[in-house]
Amino acid sequence: METQxxxxxxxxxxACAQRIERALRRLAGVESASVNLASExxxxxxxxxALRLSGIKECIVKAGYQALERTGPGAxxxxxxxKEKAIRVLWTKFIISASFGLPLLYIAxxxxxxxxxxxxxxALAPMKFPLIYALVELALVIPIIAVGYRFYTVGxxxxxxxxxxxxxxxxxxxxxxxxxxxxxxxxxxxGVHMAVDSLYFETAGVIITLxxxxxSLEAVSKGRTSEAIKKLMGLAPKTAVILQNGVEKxxxxxxxxxxxxxLVRPGSKIPVDGEVTxxxxxxxxxxxxxxxxxxxKKAGDPVYAATINTxxxxxxxxxxxxxxxxxxxxxxxxxxxxxxxxxxxxxxDVVSGYFVPIVCLIAAxxxxxxxxxxxxxEFALTIFxxxxxxxxxxxxxxxxxxxxxxxxxxxxxxxxxxxxxxxLETAHKIRTIVFDKTGTITEGxxxxxxxIGAGGMGEDQLLRFAASAEKGSEHPLGQAVVFGAEERGxxxxxxxxxxxxxxxxxxxxLEAGGPSRVLVGNRKLMEERGISxxxxxxxxxxxxEEGKTPMYAAFDGKLAGIIAVADVVKKSSLGAIxxxxxxxxxxxxxxxxxRKTAEAIARxxxxxxxxxxxxxxxxxAEIKKLQNAGGGSGARAKSRGAVxxxxxGINDAPALAQADIGIAIGSGTDVAxxxxxxxxxxSDLADVSTAIDxxxxxxxxxxxxxxxxxxxxxxxxxxxxxxxxxxxxxxLNPIFAAAAMSLSSVSVLxxxxxxxxxxxx
Numbered sequence: 001m002e003t004q005x006x007x008x009x010x011x012x013x014x015a016c017a018q019r020i021e022r023a024l025r026r027l028a029g030v031e032s033a034s035v036n037l038a039s040e041x042x043x044x045x046x047x048x049x050a051l052r053l054s055g056i057k058e059c060i061v062k063a064g065y066q067a068l069e070r071t072g073p074g075a076x077x078x079x080x081x082x083k084e085k086a087i088r089v090l091w092t093k094f095i096i097s098a099s100f101g102l103p104l105l106y107i108a109x110x111x112x113x114x115x116x117x118x119x120x121x122x123a124l125a126p127m128k129f130p131l132i133y134a135l136v137e138l139a140l141v142i143p144i145i146a147v148g149y150r151f152y153t154v155g156x157x158x159x160x161x162x163x164x165x166x167x168x169x170x171x172x173x174x175x176x177x178x179x180x181x182x183x184x185x186x187x188x189x190x191g192v193h194m195a196v197d198s199l200y201f202e203t204a205g206v207i208i209t210l211x212x213x214x215x216s217l218e219a220v221s222k223g224r225t226s227e228a229i230k231k232l233m234g235l236a237p238k239t240a241v242i243l244q245n246g247v248e249k250x251x252x253x254x255x256x257x258x259x260x261x262x263l264v265r266p267g268s269k270i271p272v273d274g275e276v277t278x279x280x281x282x283x284x285x286x287x288x289x290x291x292x293x294x295x296x297k298k299a300g301d302p303v304y305a306a307t308i309n310t311x312x313x314x315x316x317x318x319x320x321x322x323x324x325x326x327x328x329x330x331x332x333x334x335x336x337x338x339x340x341x342x343x344x345x346x347x348x349d350v351v352s353g354y355f356v357p358i359v360c361l362i363a364a365x366x367x368x369x370x371x372x373x374x375x376x377x378e379f380a381l382t383i384f385x386x387x388x389x390x391x392x393x394x395x396x397x398x399x400x401x402x403x404x405x406x407x408x409x410x411x412x413x414x415x416x417x418x419x420x421x422x423x424l425e426t427a428h429k430i431r432t433i434v435f436d437k438t439g440t441i442t443e444g445x446x447x448x449x450x451x452i453g454a455g456g457m458g459e460d461q462l463l464r465f466a467a468s469a470e471k472g473s474e475h476p477l478g479q480a481v482v483f484g485a486e487e488r489g490x491x492x493x494x495x496x497x498x499x500x501x502x503x504x505x506x507x508x509x510l511e512a513g514g515p516s517r518v519l520v521g522n523r524k525l526m527e528e529r530g531i532s533x534x535x536x537x538x539x540x541x542x543x544x545e546e547g548k549t550p551m552y553a554a555f556d557g558k559l560a561g562i563i564a565v566a567d568v569v570k571k572s573s574l575g576a577i578x579x580x581x582x583x584x585x586x587x588x589x590x591x592x593x594x595r596k597t598a599e600a601i602a603r604x605x606x607x608x609x610x611x612x613x614x615x616x617x618x619x620x621a622e623i624k625k626l627q628n629a630g631g632g633s634g635a636r637a638k639s640r641g642a643v644x645x646x647x648x649g650i651n652d653a654p655a656l657a658q659a660d661i662g663i664a665i666g667s668g669t670d671v672a673x674x675x676x677x678x679x680x681x682x683s684d685l686a687d688v689s690t691a692i693d694x695x696x697x698x699x700x701x702x703x704x705x706x707x708x709x710x711x712x713x714x715x716x717x718x719x720x721x722x723x724x725x726x727x728x729x730x731x732l733n734p735i736f737a738a739a740a741m742s743l744s745s746v747s748v749l750x751x752x753x754x755x756x757x758x759x760x761x
Contacts, residue, residue: 001031002048005041005335006056009066009082012154012215013037013166014348014397015356016065019158023063027051037394038401043336064157087219093147094212101202101209104140105735107133108202130196134185137201141178148174148208164356166394170211172360173388173734174204180381198378200385207389207738214742218394218749235306236327240271243315260318264309272305272321279314283307333417333679337408342421344702345400348709355396359717363387366721382734386720390737394745395712399705402752407698410758415666415681416691423677425702426661427695430585431641432626433663433688434611434655435577436619437591437598438476439648440665440685441605442567446476448484449548450564452539460490462561466553468493469508469518473500477551480565481520501525503592503615505551515555523594524613526552526559536562544596547604573605576685579761581606583689590614590622590655619645619655627660646688663688690760697758705748712744 011017017035020042024033029050035042044056057067068082110120111127126133145152148170155171158164177200187195241250243261253271256262261277264270270283282294285307294310297303303316305325322328367384371377404421411418418424438444451459467485470478471492485492494511495518501507505521519525523540526533531554533540540550540562548564577587588609591598598612611622626643642660645652653675656662664676665683680687716737725731 001045003043003045004053004056005043006053006060007068008035008040008042008060009068010154011035011037011040011065013356013394015158015163015165017397019163019165020060020063020065023059024056027055027059030056036401037397038405064154064161083219087216090212090216090219094209094216097144097147097205097209097212100140100143101205104137104144104202104205107137107140108199126196127193130188130193131185133196134188134199137199138182138185141201141205144205144208145174145178148212151208151211164360166356168356169359169388169391170207172363173385174207176381177201177204177207177385177734180377200378200381203385203734206735207385210735210738210742214745217742217746218398235269237269237271237306241265241268254322256318256321258318258321262316262318264303264314264316266309266311266313268309270303270305270307270309270316272318273325274303274316274318274320276301276303276314276316279312281312281314282310284310330412330417330681333419334408334412337404337417337419337421337424342400342404342425342702344425344699344706345421348396348399348706351396351710355391355713359388359391362717362721370722382731383720383722385734386732386737387717389734390716390720390732390741391713395705395709395748398745398748398752399709400702402749403698403701403705403755406752406755407694407701407758410755411691411694414687414690414694414760415684416687416694417679417681418691418694419677419679423661424695424698426642427644427678427692428699429642430644430661430692432586432588433580433644433646434588434590434623434626434659435607435685436645436647436652436655437589437593437601438567440646441573441589441601441607442569444476444567444648446480446549446565446567448480448563449566450543451561452536452564453561454535454559457560460488462553463488463563464490464492465510465514465518465555465560466520466551466563468495468510468514469498469506469520471495472498472508473506475500476567477549477565478506478520481551481563484563502617504528515560517556519554520551520563522592522613523552526554529554529557531557531559533559535559541596544594545600547597547600549593549597567601569601569604570685572684572686576688577605577607579686579689583692585692588626590619592616617654619652620658623655623658627658644688646685648683663691686760693761694758697755701752701755705751708748708751709744712740716740716744 008020011020014037017037020035021033024030024035024042024044027046029047031045031047033042033044042056042060046056060067107124110118111125123129124133124136151167151170152175155165155167155169159168159171180198181200181204184195184198236253238253239250240253240256240260241248241263242256243249243263248263256272262271262274266281276297276299278299280296280298283297283303284294285304297314303314305327320326323332363384366387367380370383371380374380400421404424407424408418418427435441438446448463451462453459453462463481463485467482467490470481472495473479482492493514495508496511497509499507501521504525505519508518509516510518519529519531523533531552533552536559543550543562543564548566551563551565553560553563580587586609587607588611589598589602589607590611592614593612595610595612598610602608602610614622623643623645644661644663645655645659646663646665647656648665652664656664656675661678662676663678663680666679666681678691680691720732720737722731
């Protein structure tokens, strides 16, 4: 399956998004389709053997909308320019509409206001010159209708295609007012001068003006919801200085290829990802990780696109360019998250799909009922127009995606990549968090601390043989042993037949000068091979209680000693876990270390629940047990909360995928980051609580938006239908209905934008 994102032009409300979704889902080969009104994008998962991208775009066009091109490095600027132009056009239309609408409203209302004497041209007095008065109103409303022509072209087209949207409601309502008014102009022309009291041109003109104002404010607000992604996109430099045969040459960033030698001077941005080949410097990586302190770089260290070289001159080899850079991957993750839908949006989606047709039926039914009851066509028309105009599917469609866009963008600004709307929603339900030990709670850089020989084995000899065996190992503990031997200047022996025994240790044969067979590993390995540990039991317990990992070494079937390795706890771990405890979240630690070592580390950071001696392949099973015991998916998740896993290694990937929320440490492996729902770029555990706080704030905002959107329509439609008037109350004027409708969308967007003020505790 392939996933493609297509930008869409011409959507005006949630009904439009629903219409496009339905059309896309009917295509052969489409597995799922999701259209986001706020980001104006469709995300489609499809079988490329059965369907091509051109077919998806053609489907969008057939549905009555535009499939916009967004490819290549210039797409960001094109998208920004297009949206800025759309905002300018909307403001221009509003200004033109208001220029005619305000005089129209003045002419229509002043003759009706008896208690205030306002200047009014006698040549337009409706009772003296009714035809001139009517024609002036008609002349003023025509430019307004012309400016708002899209409401009619789009609205009536959608109506004909049996998929009415918000434009349809506006088109029907204002057309009804204009047609009825034109009939009365004809009546005036025929000599029925009293028909001058039945002109509704100002209703149509002011409704269009107010809705254009609302659309303009909405477009500006929607633009602000994606500011975070624009900032990220603006970080990348436009050019790079490469070295060709020792000569410096400045080229566009698009022309850089993997393998190029790139020169970066102090104060310049690093153009692509790569590895330093010469020079030393400190690089500001805050735009990627949120970490304010510059990171020292020397030969062999990685550098990333858009970070800033602060001090020295460095040369580096380009490794990842274009869409492969870390910045491009982050932008892709944030864009995907902003375009995704949270489960909480499902109800709004369902309602939006049926909303406009139901409103049309309600308007027709109430208008007919009032006409039957009063025999007053003008009164019935007022009710009919008010119901159509006050209904607002926009607020429903914008309630969730705008909050998700701002929330995920705010997370990215703080070094927290939330990869989907579902992850953002689920995070606030977390009640249990399981932490991997090595590299997550600890620094992940263990070092040899103790050497205890058995049977007269000397420290150097023990370390030399063990390091010779571990030389082929990629395990952090094995590498610590090798590094310890190198620090002591010990000469290592050649080894053969290296065998890694997953979750237990290694078995190796050494060349002449050492034991023929070496075992280095944990208690489980020694017990499997029948090697007694009784001689060093006391020492092993002491080391474990001190938080050190005792690694046993056996040479030619006999216990040779213990090599103790310790991994330092990160400075931020204790405070981060204390913060989670205050939030009422239970914490646990999972590790392959023995129980005593694991418990010692757990005590240092305040974790009470320890899952020790867990093999890598069993970590996901332990997560599942916790989910079944009270947290996790299904009904229990709603009542007891979700289970999260925090890890950084390849062996954490299955557990990260199994957990309701997988949280990867940014300094970890690509596999772990791909398996996770949330990535902490700063590798700081304090960001776990920040992610949960952000989720809570975002979900609270979404609920407020949905409450407002549903509440507005629930109260507004009956009010427009004349329920209060039945009991002696006021009747809602269609002009006020239009103002309220425009306000509803803007208020939802404004509420979502309050999330931009979010700050980590």
